[in-house]
Amino acid sequence: MIERDLVIVGAGPAGMAAAISAYESGVRDILLLERDQYLGGILNQCIHTGFGLSYFKKNLTGPEYAHRFIEKIQAIDNIEVRLKSFAVKLTKEKELTFIKPGELKEIKAKALIMATGARERTREMIHIPGDRPSGIFSAGLAQKLINIEGLLPGEEVVIVGSGDIGLIMARRFILEGAKVKAVIEIQKQSRGLARNVVQCLEDFKIPFYLSHKVARIYGKKRVEKVDVVEVDEDLKAIQGSDFSLECDTILISAGLISENELLESAGIKAGNISIPGLFVCGNAYKIYDLADSVSRDALLAGKQAAEYLKGLG
Amino acid sequence: MNKDLICIECPRSCVLKVCIESCRVVKVEGEKCPKGKDYAVSEVENPRRIFTSTVSSRGLVLKMIPVRTDKPIPKDRVLEAAGEIRKIKLDRPVKVGEVITANLLGLGVNVIATRDCV
Numbered sequence: 391m392i393e394r395d396l397v398i399v400g401a402g403p404a405g406m407a408a409a410i411s412a413y414e415s416g417v418r419d420i421l422l423l424e425r426d427q428y429l430g431g432i433l434n435q436c437i438h439t440g441f442g443l444s445y446f447k448k449n450l451t452g453p454e455y456a457h458r459f460i461e462k463i464q465a466i467d468n469i470e471v472r473l474k475s476f477a478v479k480l481t482k483e484k485e486l487t488f489i490k491p492g493e494l495k496e497i498k499a500k501a502l503i504m505a506t507g508a509r510e511r512t513r514e515m516i517h518i519p520g521d522r523p524s525g526i527f528s529a530g531l532a533q534k535l536i537n538i539e540g541l542l543p544g545e546e547v548v549i550v551g552s553g554d555i556g557l558i559m560a561r562r563f564i565l566e567g568a569k570v571k572a573v574i575e576i577q578k579q580s581r582g583l584a585r586n587v588v589q590c591l592e593d594f595k596i597p598f599y600l601s602h603k604v605a606r607i608y609g610k611k612r613v614e615k616v617d618v619v620e621v622d623e624d625l626k627a628i629q630g631s632d633f634s635l636e637c638d639t640i641l642i643s644a645g646l647i648s649e650n651e652l653l654e655s656a657g658i659k660a661g662n663i664s665i666p667g668l669f670v671c672g673n674a675y676k677i678y679d680l681a682d683s684v685s686r687d688a689l690l691a692g693k694q695a696a697e698y699l700k701g702l703g
Numbered sequence: 704m705n706k707d708l709i710c711i712e713c714p715r716s717c718v719l720k721v722c723i724e725s726c727r728v729v730k731v732e733g734e735k736c737p738k739g740k741d742y743a744v745s746e747v748e749n750p751r752r753i754f755t756s757t758v759s760s761r762g763l764v765l766k767m768i769p770v771r772t773d774k775p776i777p778k779d780r781v782l783e784a785a786g787e788i789r790k791i792k793l794d795r796p797v798k799v800g801e802v803i804t805a806n807l808l809g810l811g812v813n814v815i816a817t818r819d820c821v
Contacts (some may be wrong), residue, residue: 412729437771440714449753451755453818456818457819537767565781566785593778652816
């Protein structure tokens with residue numbers, strides 16, 4: 391089995407920053423694995439601005455933020471980038487299996503950084519009763535369909551939850567000519583940033599229902615309508631406050647969960663890693679509000695991995 | 704007249720106390736950086752937004768190329784800008800920062816690519 395000094399899984403804002411930081415801290419053999427065919431991860435579909443304000447002191451879009459890291463990585467010969475490479479198995483000995491088209495590879499990492507990002511909460515996780523028609527998307531999936539694939543998932547949209555991606559997507563649907571009927575948030579306050587409530591909802595007069603929840607989804611083949619109801623302090627439905635909204639599409643924007651399936655499959659707890667030379671950073675470690683914070687977290691991981699490797703001699 | 708605005712310049716989302724007299728900002732409080740005051744004046748007197756979207760391509764490696772305006776445009780022209788952008792079919796490779804449409808809607812701003820597509 392081939393042994394590499396440092397292997398990094400994931401080339402989003404965390405993995406790219408970790409790779410650069412590890413190189414700058416002296417690591418000279420770095421393998422960066424990315425399952426997509428491009429570097430950048432989710433940044434590529436985040437076409438809105440708001441990135442880089444703290445890291446670069448500039449207001450950049452996601453792809454522009456990614457571009458700055460990509461240019462740096464491509465200029466460093468010691469970082470080997472492998473695209474379309476999907477890590478499928480990990481052991482406690484830091485042996486990693488990944489697949490790429492036509493190939494299955496096994497490598498042993500002296501140091502390993504997991505920068506696998508996050509997944510979105512689904513309808514099932516927030517328990518919305520009713521039918522199970524087509525037309526229900528997570529906000530990030532809708533973002534990918536529109537911004538990467540050029541496909542508009544629907545015409546009349548209700549957004550469940552007020553996470554930042556949901557707010558951003560409310561505006562995005564409007565700009566693509568769709569209607570956004572409402573954003574429904576069960577809590578008293580927006581889950582996403584206030585600036586996104588202003589520039590994504592208020593700018594386009596999109597109705598924003600706080601302390602409300604979707605009580606039921608209706609639809610035979612495609613989503614047809616939802617029932618919405620106001621909730622009290624204990625998040626219980628208030629009798630008689632319900633109303634219906636017709637729509638063909640529902641977006642779920644109810645937050646992110648760290649993606650740590652590989653660690654778990656190896657019997658490693660993501661919150662308490664006691665394996666020397668194994669590091670977790672970015673959204674895989676904890677959910678950050680900003681990509682800038684993800685990258686800063688990853689700089690530390692890169693540096694620590696470098697220190698660990700120096701210690702091995 | 705006093706008005707509360709939420710600054711959208713950065714994620715801190717400062718609440719600005721803005722004092723307005725005959726459509727002009729005369730006083731701003733609550734900002735944690737100099738951008739807050741500029742935002743308040745602009746938002747009251749001439750609200751503007753950086754516009755971002757995608758353009759579709761023909762025969763390029765990316766189906767969609769993300770774009771932005773190089774300067775903010777008037778808020779009330781954003782929907783019109785979106786309609787204009789949807790008409791574009793890009794058929795030449797572009798680099799980050801390259802102009803895709805010059806002088807969008809006669810507003811004196813350019814639409815630029817935010818991702819390499821070569």
